[in-house]
Amino acid sequence: MAEQGVASVWRRIKAIYTIQGNMCKTCGSYYFPPRPVCPECRRKGKLELYTFKGLGTIYSYTVVRQAPEDFKRQMPYVIAQVELDEGTRLTAQIVNVDIENVEIGMRVRACFRKIKEFGQGGIIAYGYKFEPTMKVTGHKEKSSPKQKEP
Amino acid sequence: MRNRVAIIGVGMCKFGELWEQNLKDFTLEAGMYAIFDAGVPGSDIDGMVIGNMSAGRFTGQEHLGAFAVDMGGLGDIPAYSVEAACASGGAAVRQAYMAIKSGEHKVMLVLGSEKMSDVNQTEAMNTISVASDWEWEGMFGATFPALYAFMARRHMYEYGTTEEHLAMPTVKNHANAAHNPWAQFQSPVPIDVVMKSGLLADPLRVLHSAPVTDGAAGLVMCSEDLAKKYSDTPVFIEASDQSSDTLALHDRKSITTMNAVVSSTRYALKEANLELKDINVFELHDSFSIGEIILTEDVGIAKKGEGGKALEEGITEIGGKFPVNPSGGLKARGHPVGATGVAQIVELALQLRGDAEKRQVDGAEKALAVNIGGTGATSIVHILGR
Numbered sequence: 190m191a192e193q194g195v196a197s198v199w200r201r202i203k204a205i206y207t208i209q210g211n212m213c214k215t216c217g218s219y220y221f222p223p224r225p226v227c228p229e230c231r232r233k234g235k236l237e238l239y240t241f242k243g244l245g246t247i248y249s250y251t252v253v254r255q256a257p258e259d260f261k262r263q264m265p266y267v268i269a270q271v272e273l274d275e276g277t278r279l280t281a282q283i284v285n286v287d288i289e290n291v292e293i294g295m296r297v298r299a300c301f302r303k304i305k306e307f308g309q310g311g312i313i314a315y316g317y318k319f320e321p322t323m324k325v326t327g328h329k330e331k332s333s334p335k336q337k338e339p
Numbered sequence: 340m341r342n343r344v345a346i347i348g349v350g351m352c353k354f355g356e357l358w359e360q361n362l363k364d365f366t367l368e369a370g371m372y373a374i375f376d377a378g379v380p381g382s383d384i385d386g387m388v389i390g391n392m393s394a395g396r397f398t399g400q401e402h403l404g405a406f407a408v409d410m411g412g413l414g415d416i417p418a419y420s421v422e423a424a425c426a427s428g429g430a431a432v433r434q435a436y437m438a439i440k441s442g443e444h445k446v447m448l449v450l451g452s453e454k455m456s457d458v459n460q461t462e463a464m465n466t467i468s469v470a471s472d473w474e475w476e477g478m479f480g481a482t483f484p485a486l487y488a489f490m491a492r493r494h495m496y497e498y499g500t501t502e503e504h505l506a507m508p509t510v511k512n513h514a515n516a517a518h519n520p521w522a523q524f525q526s527p528v529p530i531d532v533v534m535k536s537g538l539l540a541d542p543l544r545v546l547h548s549a550p551v552t553d554g555a556a557g558l559v560m561c562s563e564d565l566a567k568k569y570s571d572t573p574v575f576i577e578a579s580d581q582s583s584d585t586l587a588l589h590d591r592k593s594i595t596t597m598n599a600v601v602s603s604t605r606y607a608l609k610e611a612n613l614e615l616k617d618i619n620v621f622e623l624h625d626s627f628s629i630g631e632i633i634l635t636e637d638v639g640i641a642k643k644g645e646g647g648k649a650l651e652e653g654i655t656e657i658g659g660k661f662p663v664n665p666s667g668g669l670k671a672r673g674h675p676v677g678a679t680g681v682a683q684i685v686e687l688a689l690q691l692r693g694d695a696e697k698r699q700v701d702g703a704e705k706a707l708a709v710n711i712g713g714t715g716a717t718s719i720v721h722i723l724g725r
Binding site: 197201222248249250251252253254255256257258260263266268269270277278279280281282293304305314316 | 490
């Protein structure tokens with residue numbers, strides 16, 4: 190692993206730490222991770238940086254029981270596709286939850302955690318994972334609040 | 340009349356964990372087999388393409404074009420490798436197809452090859468995982484099986500697909516491979532064994548997943564007007580099509596359908612001037628059993644959501660209306676990633692020639708192969724005919 194993660198994580202740090210992606214002013218689509226070109230509008234697109242609110246719903250999930258070396262200590266862990274309230278999806282671990290309670294449709298919010306170590310001598314990467322909102326607020330959110338234009 | 344591209348020779352090595360052979364040994368074996376099968380003098384071959392995903396990481400060797408030409412004693416002909424993750428083999432076939440179609444080449448050797456067992460299982464899995472979006476999926480802990488598990492979970496949620504359904508492709512494909520002397524696994528496996536095998540990423544289990552395999556496959560291809568000179572039983576490529584989709588699975592509107600498969604199949608059928616009902620035998624990319632279920636739907640054998648039901652009804656068995664993976668598929672024939680796309684074409688050519696022995700689909704006239712890269716970001720479809 191070149192530079193053991195230093196440069197490859199550092200240059201993405203805004204996106205990984207704050208869930209910063211972009212939003213196309215032309216078509217209103219949100220993108221995470223940030224894209225260089227809006228695939229809907231191409232040259233007519235007008236991408237602006239956008240920091241996601243970090244709230245979403247589990248779209249699909251699994252429990253990883255065979256993992257690469259860098260994740261072995263976390264096994265078994267839940268990983269999911271989270272549909273953010275703005276309408277785009279990302280892939281992240283779900284933490285602070287019992288495996289058997291995870292379900293499609295579960296409301297989750299972003300939290301800041303250690304992601305992995307780049308081998309023994311490499312850096313420790315931090316970034317987003319998600320946890321059930323219920324663990325934080327104490328009650329189930331019925332549905333996702335309608336997203337307002339920024 | 341259009342000048343089609345013909346397949347005049349096919350060859351394979353026995354797939355498996357080939358401890359006694361290195362990349363060179365079995366790649367050469369498959370290539371020689373294809374050349375002998377074609378009856379083509381080596382001096383008539385004027386170009387070579389090899390499909391390979393990651394020899395650099397698996398074995399430390401790249402530059403496989405020159406590597407294979409040198410070892411095969413094929414002189415100074417142009418050669419290069421092509422990479423499209425698990426669709427590298429299909430991409431190699433398509434490259435040769437286009438080269439011959441353009442008139443630039445006359446007779447070409449196509450190889451697909453991968454040596455996976457020289458690294459440990461974890462490293463093999465890491466290497467496969469880079470077929471998805473490493474920075475935004477892999478780095479966050481999504482293994483390759485985890486991504487297919489997302490599809491499986493969502494398919495179960497949206498369409499009521501069951502764990503029995505997930506086990507059925509494995510049972511069918513192992514039964515087929517029992518009659519394939521080239522296959523890695525030639526013994527049937529009962530459904531309860533599949534359903535009790537160890538979990539990789541819920542709900543996907545070890546026996547839902549294609550194995551780590553070493554192996555190579557080869558084809559000799561030429562233009563239609565030359566084919567008669569070399570072969571009494573040429574098989575023709577009626578269509579070759581390819582589509583792309585987002586690299587990351589989370590960027591797709593739906594993860595229970597592969598748009599690249601839907602469109603490339605549609606283009607291919609149109610190009611071949613055929614309808615799906617005209618196709619007699621299929622090889623569909625079953626790196627995970629949910630993949631076969633989704634592809635069964637996306638090529639149009641079953642309605643969306645009813646891929647499991649099609650398996651239940653036996654439609655995709657040999658002897659059914661639309662036999663899928665008579666070779667045993669990736670699950671049982673084995674999945675040396677770069678070789679798979681070529682091995683699919685080898686099987687279908689044998690089926691059309693009537694040389695598939697005990698796994699023969701009777702009277703097969705038209706055949707279709709779907710070779711997938713990553714989680715469906717690349718789809719390559721070939722239609723063959725007699």
